[in-house]
Every structure is written in structure tokens, then in C-alpha cells.
Amino acid sequence: MFIKHVFSYFVSRGLTGFINFLALAWYTRMLSAEDYGEYALIVATAGLANAIFFQWIRLVLLRFLSKYRDEKNEYVLLSTLFIGYLLTLAALIFVTFLSLFLGFETFSITIGVLLLAISQSIFDIISELLRASLQTKAYGLLSVLKAAISLGLSLLLIQWGLGSNGVVFGLILGPLLSLWILYAFQEKKQDIRFLLRKENFRFALLKECLSYGLPLTATLSLSFVMNQSDRLLLGWMAGKSEAGIYSAAYDLTQQTIIMLMMIVNLASYPLCVRALETEGYEAAQKQIRSSAVGLFLIAAPATIGMVTLNNSISSSILGEEFREKAAMIIPVVAISVLLQGMKSYYLDLSFQLGKKTTLQIWPVLVGGVINIVLNFAFIPVYGIQGAVYATFIAYIAAFVLSGMIGRAVFPLTIPLRDFAKIVVCAMVMSIPLYVLDSADDNLYRLIAKIGLGFFVYFAMVYILNVWQIREHVSGWAAKLKMERK
Numbered sequence: 001m002f003i004k005h006v007f008s009y010f011v012s013r014g015l016t017g018f019i020n021f022l023a024l025a026w027y028t029r030m031l032s033a034e035d036y037g038e039y040a041l042i043v044a045t046a047g048l049a050n051a052i053f054f055q056w057i058r059l060v061l062l063r064f065l066s067k068y069r070d071e072k073n074e075y076v077l078l079s080t081l082f083i084g085y086l087l088t089l090a091a092l093i094f095v096t097f098l099s100l101f102l103g104f105e106t107f108s109i110t111i112g113v114l115l116l117a118i119s120q121s122i123f124d125i126i127s128e129l130l131r132a133s134l135q136t137k138a139y140g141l142l143s144v145l146k147a148a149i150s151l152g153l154s155l156l157l158i159q160w161g162l163g164s165n166g167v168v169f170g171l172i173l174g175p176l177l178s179l180w181i182l183y184a185f186q187e188k189k190q191d192i193r194f195l196l197r198k199e200n201f202r203f204a205l206l207k208e209c210l211s212y213g214l215p216l217t218a219t220l221s222l223s224f225v226m227n228q229s230d231r232l233l234l235g236w237m238a239g240k241s242e243a244g245i246y247s248a249a250y251d252l253t254q255q256t257i258i259m260l261m262m263i264v265n266l267a268s269y270p271l272c273v274r275a276l277e278t279e280g281y282e283a284a285q286k287q288i289r290s291s292a293v294g295l296f297l298i299a300a301p302a303t304i305g306m307v308t309l310n311n312s313i314s315s316s317i318l319g320e321e322f323r324e325k326a327a328m329i330i331p332v333v334a335i336s337v338l339l340q341g342m343k344s345y346y347l348d349l350s351f352q353l354g355k356k357t358t359l360q361i362w363p364v365l366v367g368g369v370i371n372i373v374l375n376f377a378f379i380p381v382y383g384i385q386g387a388v389y390a391t392f393i394a395y396i397a398a399f400v401l402s403g404m405i406g407r408a409v410f411p412l413t414i415p416l417r418d419f420a421k422i423v424v425c426a427m428v429m430s431i432p433l434y435v436l437d438s439a440d441d442n443l444y445r446l447i448a449k450i451g452l453g454f455f456v457y458f459a460m461v462y463i464l465n466v467w468q469i470r471e472h473v474s475g476w477a478a479k480l481k482m483e484r485k
Contacts, residue, residue, distance in 0.1 A: 145181055231387070
């Protein structure tokens with residue numbers, strides 16, 4: 001079941017990741033570093049607004065939809081959350097116009113942030129409905145449609161001379177058009193009028209949802225501060241051009257590693273919740289262990305690959321204005337992103353499964369404060385590298401604290417033996433990649449190097465039998481043989 005879901009998400013997320021790679025390559029060639037920096041700052045601000053106002057709904061759906069569906073109360077939950085969405089939307093609009101009145105930013109940037117946050121929130125919530133319902137094909141199709149439409153529109157608008165605003169408008173329209181296309185081609189269309197029925201709304205349920213979701217919202221908001229404050233402060237203190245180069249390097253690295261880790265998490269988290277609620281603690285621990293090994297099995301080689309091929313990756317994918325500085329910071333960014341992913345998708349399970357999400361705030365609060373303080377201290381002295389090291393130190397602190405606090409809430413099984421095997425496999429893979437790294441590379445040679453790394457890594461995984469891979473391969477081979485007969 002787990003591997004089947006991983007594969008389903010891998011196909012869709014792989015296509016989405018490929019499209020995002022194309023977007024990054026084209027944007028850094030068609031936009032100046034300053035324009036890319038302005039676009040990145042708008043996206044970062046909209047992401048923070050989305051986390052503060054809307055992500056609690058997504059988290060409630062993921063945690064409780066299966067329970068209410070089993071109890072035949074799905075419509076009650078969805079109707080209550082819809083009213084909650086409208087209330088938070090009104091609050092966001094009020095805050096937006098208040099910021100305009102106070103003159104914090106220009107009209108176009110502020111409205112761009114508002115519309116992007118709304119568009120992304122609608123897409124995220126509907127995607128979460130599909131994910132929580134284990135509709136992996138629809139979820140995957142929606143993700144690919146969004147990425148493709150957003151990229152196509154953004155490139156068209158850039159060609160029309162809109163610059164960074166063209167990318168933002170593309171990102172606003174892409175999610176909405178993809179949702180419309182998916183709905184238009186559904187054979188059986190869902191009647192959504194039940195959302196407006198007053199008898200389906202439960203105020204007590206809304207309070208329960210808020211009590212679960214708001215602590216996680218605070219955590220996500222602080223995570224955004226830890227993840228995005230560096231580029232915001234870099235843009236303010238060193239200029240949009242430096243923020244653009246930093247954002248391009250960070251986006252390239254994060255989209256690679258986090259995308260792969262997210263694939264495993266998308267497949268594994270609903271299975272962990274279901275195992276805990278239907279089979280109990282021991283079954284949940286078994287599923288968590290399998291998920292953790294799968295997570296690190298994918299994340300470790302991706303991280304080591306980014307570290308050892310930093311020059312090849314930068315010169316092959318990014319525009320010329322971005323390459324030199326991006327290559328310098330990619331290795332540290334890659335390790336920071338690995339810590340971020342392992343904390344979010346593994347260690348934080350303690351708080352979510354233990355239903356103590358309020359405690360999840362402390363690691364990211366400490367990490368966020370450290371990041372902001374160190375950015376103020378490091379950026380004036382070290383510039384773009386100062387922002388990188390500030391974030392790295394902040395993620396170390398958040399990772400350690402999350403592990404320490406989480407053990408008291410819901411202790412997780414730590415598969416140290418499997419983790420050690422994976423590290424050995426990744427280090428063996430790194431040797432030929434380090435030798436072949438080059439600052440004067442192209443995409444074809446990069447793909448060949450990645451293929452070589454994959455071959456070496458998989459061979460080592462098979463030799464050491466990580467994640468019982470031999471049994472899985474034998475099972476797949478036997479199944480394929482039976483199908484041919």
C-alpha cells in the first residue's frame with residue numbers, strides 16, 4: 001500500500017518538479033536578478049499570508065476528514081470549514097487594505113500578494129481534500145496542470161513585457177484554471193450547495209477545528225519566518241538583486257529535496273494516521289518506521305548530489321547572472337533543507353499523532369528568532385553567505401529541539417541501522433560525482449552524472465539490502481512475470 005501510494009505521487013510530483021525546473025531555468029534567463037528578487041519577495045509574503053490565514057483548514061482536513069467520513073458526518077465538517085474559510089478571508093482582506101492605508105507597500109505589490117494568497121489557499125484546500133480521500137490520480141493531475149498552466153501564462157506575460165508581475169499573474173491564474181479544468185472534465189460533478197446550508201454548520205466543531213489547527217498555523221507561520229525571513233531581510237538590507245540570486249539557489253535546492261521528501265510524506269502520513277486510529281500504537285510505529293526509512297532513502301542521495309554537483313547544477317540550470325554566487329551557497333542550503341524536511345515530515349509526527357500540536361510551536365519559534373537575529377548580524381558583514389549560515393544554524397536548533405520535545409509526547413521509532421546504511425550508500429555515490437563536478441557544464445552532461453549517481457546509489461542500496469529492497473525487487477519481478485504469462 002505504502003509503495004503504491006509513493007509511486008502514484010512520484011509520477012505526478014516528478015512531472016511537477018520537472019516543470020518547476022523548467023520555470024526556474026527560464027525565469028533566471030528571462031528576468032534580471034532584481035526582477036527575480038521582486039517576484040520571490042511577493043511569493044514569500046503571499047506564502048506567509050496563506051500560512052497564517054488558511055493553512056489551518058488544510059491541516060484539519062488531513063487530520064479529521066477520514067474520521068468524519070467514516071461517521072457519515074463529512075458534510076458537517078466541510079460546511080463548517082467553509083464558513084471558517086469565509087471568516088478568515090474577510091480578515092485577510094481587512095489586513096490587506098489596512099496595510100494599503102498605512103502605506104506599507106505599493107498598490108500593485110499588495111494586491112498581488114492578496115490575490116496570490118487567495119488563489120493558493122483555494123488550490124491547497126481542494127488538493128488536500130483529494131489527498132485525504134486517497135484520490136492520488138486526481139491529486140497528481142491537478143498538481144501537473146497547475147504547474148504547466150502557471151508556467152505557460154508566466155512566460156507569455158514576461159514576453160509581453162510585464163517582468164516579475166507577469167510571473168505573479170501566472171501564479172495567480174494557474175491554480176484557478178487548473179481547478180476549473182479538473183471540475184469541467186469530471187464525469188460526476190460534486191454538488192457543493194451543501195456548504196451553504198445553515199443546518200450543516202456547527203459552531204462547537206469550528207472551535208474544535210480551530211483548537212487543533214491554530215497551533216499548527218502558528219507553527220507553519222513561524223516555519224515560514226524561519227524559511228523566508230532570510231530572503232526578505234536580504235532584500236531589505238542588501239537589495240533585490242542579492243535576494244533574487246539567493247532565492248534562485250534556495251528554490252532550486254528546496255524544490256529538488258523537499259519535492260522528493262514530500263512525495264513520501266504525501267503517501268505515508270494518511271497511512272500513519274489510519275494505522276494509529278484503526279490498529280493502534282504498535283501498528284502506527286511500524287508504519288512510521290517504514291516511512292522514516294523511505295523518507296531518508298530518497299532525501300540523503302538528493303542532498304549529497306546537490307552538495308557534490310553544486311557547480312554542474314548551477315551552470316546547467318540557472319541564468320548566467322545567478323550561477324557563480326548560487327554555486328557557492330547550494331551545498332549549505334542543501335543540508336539546511338534536509339534538516340527542514342526531516343524535522344517537518346518525521347520528527348513533527350510526534351506532535352501531530354500525539355495531538356499536542358501546541359508544543360510544535362517551540363522549536364520553530366526558537367529557530368525563527370535565531371534566524372532573524374543572525375540575519376541581522378551576518379548579512380551586513382557576509383552578505384548572501386551570511387543569510388545562508390543564519391538559516392543553517394536556525395534549522396539545526398529547530399531540528400534538535402523538535403526531537404527532544406517530541407520524545408516526551410509520542411516517542412518515534414528511530415531506525416538508526418537503516419539510516420547508517422543509507423549514509424554509507426550516499427557517501428559512496430558522492431565519490432564519482434565530486435570528481436566529475438564542473439562549473440562549465442550543460443544539461444545533458446548533468447543528466448548523465450545524475451544517472452551515474454543513481455546507478456551507484458541503487459547498487460549500494462541493493463547490496464546492503466536497505467528497506468528490504470531485495471524482497472521488494474523480487475516481488476515486483478515475480479508480479480511482472482505473472483502478468484506477462
